[in-house]
Amino acid sequence: MINVSHLTKKYNRFVANDNMSFIVNDGEIAVLAGPNGAGKSTAIKCIAGLLRFSGEIEICGHNNKSMEAKQILGYVPEIPAPFELLTVWEHMEFIARAYRLQNWQERAEMLVRRMELHDKKDKMGKELSKGMQQKISICCALLIEPKAVLFDEPFVGLDPHAIKELKAMLNELKAKGVTIIISTHMLDSVEEFWDRLLIMMRGRIEAERERKAVEKSGENLEELFFKITEKDRHDDK
Amino acid sequence: MNAIMYMLRKNVKNGIRDAFQHPMKLLVYVLVAASLVYAVIRGFTMEVDVNDKLDMRILSGAFLALLYFISIPIMLKGLSTGSSFFSMDDVNNIFVAPISPKRILVYGIGKQLATSLFLVVCFSAYGSMAIKMFDLSWGNALVLVAGIALMLFIVQMVTLLVFCLCSAHPRLTTYFKYFIYSLALYALISVIAFMFQNGMTLENLYTAITEDFLEYVPFIGWVHGVIFGIIGGNTLNALIYSSLLLLSCITSLIAFKVTKLDYYEDVLQNAESYYEFRENLRSGTVSESMLPGSGRIKVRKTGISRGKGASAIFFKHLREGSRRSRLMFFNINTIVLIGITAVIGFAMKSFFGTEDRATVIYIGAAVICAYVQFFFSAAGDWVKELNKPYIFLIPDDPVKKLIMAGATSIIKPFIDGAVSFVLLYFIVGGHFLDVISCTIVYGSFGCIYISSNILAQRIVGISGNRGVFITFYMGIIVLLMIPGIVGGVLLLSNIGADLTNIAATFLALPVMIWNIFISFMIFLMCRNLLNNIE
Numbered sequence: 001m002i003n004v005s006h007l008t009k010k011y012n013r014f015v016a017n018d019n020m021s022f023i024v025n026d027g028e029i030a031v032l033a034g035p036n037g038a039g040k041s042t043a044i045k046c047i048a049g050l051l052r053f054s055g056e057i058e059i060c061g062h063n064n065k066s067m068e069a070k071q072i073l074g075y076v077p078e079i080p081a082p083f084e085l086l087t088v089w090e091h092m093e094f095i096a097r098a099y100r101l102q103n104w105q106e107r108a109e110m111l112v113r114r115m116e117l118h119d120k121k122d123k124m125g126k127e128l129s130k131g132m133q134q135k136i137s138i139c140c141a142l143l144i145e146p147k148a149v150l151f152d153e154p155f156v157g158l159d160p161h162a163i164k165e166l167k168a169m170l171n172e173l174k175a176k177g178v179t180i181i182i183s184t185h186m187l188d189s190v191e192e193f194w195d196r197l198l199i200m201m202r203g204r205i206e207a208e209r210e211r212k213a214v215e216k217s218g219e220n221l222e223e224l225f226f227k228i229t230e231k232d233r234h235d236d237k
Numbered sequence: 238m239n240a241i242m243y244m245l246r247k248n249v250k251n252g253i254r255d256a257f258q259h260p261m262k263l264l265v266y267v268l269v270a271a272s273l274v275y276a277v278i279r280g281f282t283m284e285v286d287v288n289d290k291l292d293m294r295i296l297s298g299a300f301l302a303l304l305y306f307i308s309i310p311i312m313l314k315g316l317s318t319g320s321s322f323f324s325m326d327d328v329n330n331i332f333v334a335p336i337s338p339k340r341i342l343v344y345g346i347g348k349q350l351a352t353s354l355f356l357v358v359c360f361s362a363y364g365s366m367a368i369k370m371f372d373l374s375w376g377n378a379l380v381l382v383a384g385i386a387l388m389l390f391i392v393q394m395v396t397l398l399v400f401c402l403c404s405a406h407p408r409l410t411t412y413f414k415y416f417i418y419s420l421a422l423y424a425l426i427s428v429i430a431f432m433f434q435n436g437m438t439l440e441n442l443y444t445a446i447t448e449d450f451l452e453y454v455p456f457i458g459w460v461h462g463v464i465f466g467i468i469g470g471n472t473l474n475a476l477i478y479s480s481l482l483l484l485s486c487i488t489s490l491i492a493f494k495v496t497k498l499d500y501y502e503d504v505l506q507n508a509e510s511y512y513e514f515r516e517n518l519r520s521g522t523v524s525e526s527m528l529p530g531s532g533r534i535k536v537r538k539t540g541i542s543r544g545k546g547a548s549a550i551f552f553k554h555l556r557e558g559s560r561r562s563r564l565m566f567f568n569i570n571t572i573v574l575i576g577i578t579a580v581i582g583f584a585m586k587s588f589f590g591t592e593d594r595a596t597v598i599y600i601g602a603a604v605i606c607a608y609v610q611f612f613f614s615a616a617g618d619w620v621k622e623l624n625k626p627y628i629f630l631i632p633d634d635p636v637k638k639l640i641m642a643g644a645t646s647i648i649k650p651f652i653d654g655a656v657s658f659v660l661l662y663f664i665v666g667g668h669f670l671d672v673i674s675c676t677i678v679y680g681s682f683g684c685i686y687i688s689s690n691i692l693a694q695r696i697v698g699i700s701g702n703r704g705v706f707i708t709f710y711m712g713i714i715v716l717l718m719i720p721g722i723v724g725g726v727l728l729l730s731n732i733g734a735d736l737t738n739i740a741a742t743f744l745a746l747p748v749m750i751w752n753i754f755i756s757f758m759i760f761l762m763c764r765n766l767l768n769n770i771e
Contacts, residue, residue: 070632097549
């Protein structure tokens with residue numbers, strides 16, 4: 001479970017996240033949606049423990065900056081940042097060693113194969129395209145068998161096969177009870193499996209919806225998104 | 238061309254507006270302008286006795302060296318298919334527009350020329366100083382400055398010619414590269430050969446750098462021939478060389494006119510890597526492409542093999558290091574340091590003469606090497622590690638992570654120091670204790686640089702303003718090294734006369750102890766640095 005309570009993040013006078021609170025339960029996929037500059041990536045980075053913030057964030061009951069939280073949290077950054085001189089397989093080995101994983105080889109092999117990186121195991125990070133670098137980030141985040149995973153725009157740059165495979169992986173993680181937050185504005189890519197929708201605008205959570213409620217009302221994700229994010233424009237008119 | 242002119246006009250206008258909107262940037266421009274004005278005023282006010290005027294041959298040699306310094310890098314860059322001409326915004330916006338590639342190339346060269354002209358402004362400030370130091374008239378000083386402008390123009394024309402030829406026949410690129418290298422080698426070998434033939438004296442060096450054979454060097458020597466032909470009143474020389482230069486320009490223009498240019502693909506690749514390099518510089522991050530030995534790396538041995546938790550970072554750095562250089566810690570920086578130490582060794586040995594002053598040479602070499610190390614330390618493994626999220630995410634003790642991330646950057650100076658100072662021992666002799674002390678003190682400065690970097694990151698923030706960061710970083714280095722140096726000087730002033738042959742060791746002892754102690758304390762104090770990426 002990820003519990004975000006009164007998260008506020010400021011850059012000098014600019015408020016990137018303004019008193020955000022929400023909970024994502026075990027086995028739930030929450031989608032953090034919103035227009036450009038809404039503060040989605042900042043919120044994801046705060047949850048990953050990469051930024052300073054005020055408020056409280058808990059990952060499965062542990063403070064997000066604690067060792068316990070780090071051990072069970074996977075993070076896929078928006079911009080892939082592989083080690084330029086490490087091979088694909090060495091990325092796996094490095095993560096396994098850094099996180100003190102046991103018997104990781106089989107899982108790493110499976111991830112690399114599913115992301116179609118198996119024939120590039122000996123290629124260095126700098127030799128890979130942006131999309132392949134993104135695949136490494138995904139493999140690294142999932143190798144640790146996380147209990148919570150944060151994806152920041154995970155589908156950008158991926159080929160159709162990788163998108164299909166990632167969606168399958170998300171469903172598998174969900175079935176295992178892993179808590180997942182995906183920041184994206186490609187709403188159609190999460191249409192099939194989202195459980196909770198958090199729509200952000202100007203650093204705040206403008207609306208929070210559960211799948212069942214939305215389905216009951218007969219709305220779809222896109223309609224709901226535009227209804228909320230373009231509310232101001234309609235009001236202005 | 239209208240679109241290009243419009244863009245240039247807007248670029249200049251918005252650049253000025255941007256400077257006024259960013260006071261720090263404006264301040265830097267004002268400071269640069271003020272320092273140039275100061276250089277001119279200082280040149281005028283500097284009192285030099287008529288008898289102290291320097292030999293004009295020095296000016297001639299220095300001018301030739303300057304011409305080489307300006308032109309060789311520009312020609313080599315031009316050879317790499319125009320990487321210096323175009324940026325990513327040019328590629329994305331102008332290349333796809335319906336504008337003739339030739340016009341675009343003219344625009345690129347013009348842009349490059351404008352940047353290069355800034356150099357002329359900088360050097361003109363030193364014209365006044367040259368008048369005072371050499372027996373030079375005002376007119377001659379202006380001719381010198383005009384010579385630099387002429388060299389810049391000629392080098393652009395030559396680049397244009399080379400570019401046209403290589404674009405049509407890519408195989409020529411390698412030959413031109415050898416040709417450009419040979420221009421520099423010819424001058425170097427000629428001077429050295431002259432010295433060997435006539436004796437290694439200062440007088441012979443002055444003669445060698447003003448010999449006619451240096452003016453035979455295409456373009457660079459010719460420009461020198463024109464300028465010093467005018468200054469020395471050798472009209473025939475000036476006419477011959479200016480005719481050769483004119484002929485080169487006409488050839489370039491004809492080549493440009495008749496060649497069918499298709500250079501977009503080559504430029505795109507270079508512009509992309511240059512863009513990445515600039516973005517990295519701007520954000521203060523370090524990528525592999527900026528590091529020595531990053532050219533062609535082959536994967537040989539794979540696997541990290543050792544390490545758990547934070548120590549995995551250290552073993553990862555070892556694997557990365559082995560990819561950059563087969564000898565792991567031995568890279569281009571080591572070679573540069575060895576070169577510097579050797580030059581210092583030979584130069585100071587010939588100055589001091591006797592071997593019992595070797596300890597002074599060790600002190601001099603250690604000071605210069607420690608200074609040079611500052612520039613090497615900017616791209617250490619630990620700095621790169623901060624650019625990735627992993628170090629912040631790894632579940633381990635922050636102090637351990639900090640030490641492990643900095644370990645290779647700490648070890649390398651000790652190894653570089655050991656190699657360099659042992660070499661110095663073979664050159665100047667002396668006491669081996671001085672070799673050990675200088676090695677440790679050199680290594681300890683590596684600790685000071687890395688801990689100052691950590692402290693500056695802690696104060697300014699990892700993603701803080703780079704200008705402010707560098708200011709803090711340098712200020713912290715100075716503050717941290719003072720106590721050790723003061724301690725060393727105090728100890729040195731209290732030793733007996735019988736121990737002066739190992740003065741370097743006594744001077745180094747407090748410095749190394751302090752440097753290592755304070756660095757470790759900073760590591761402890763800044764353990765929370767890895768709490769967040771900011």
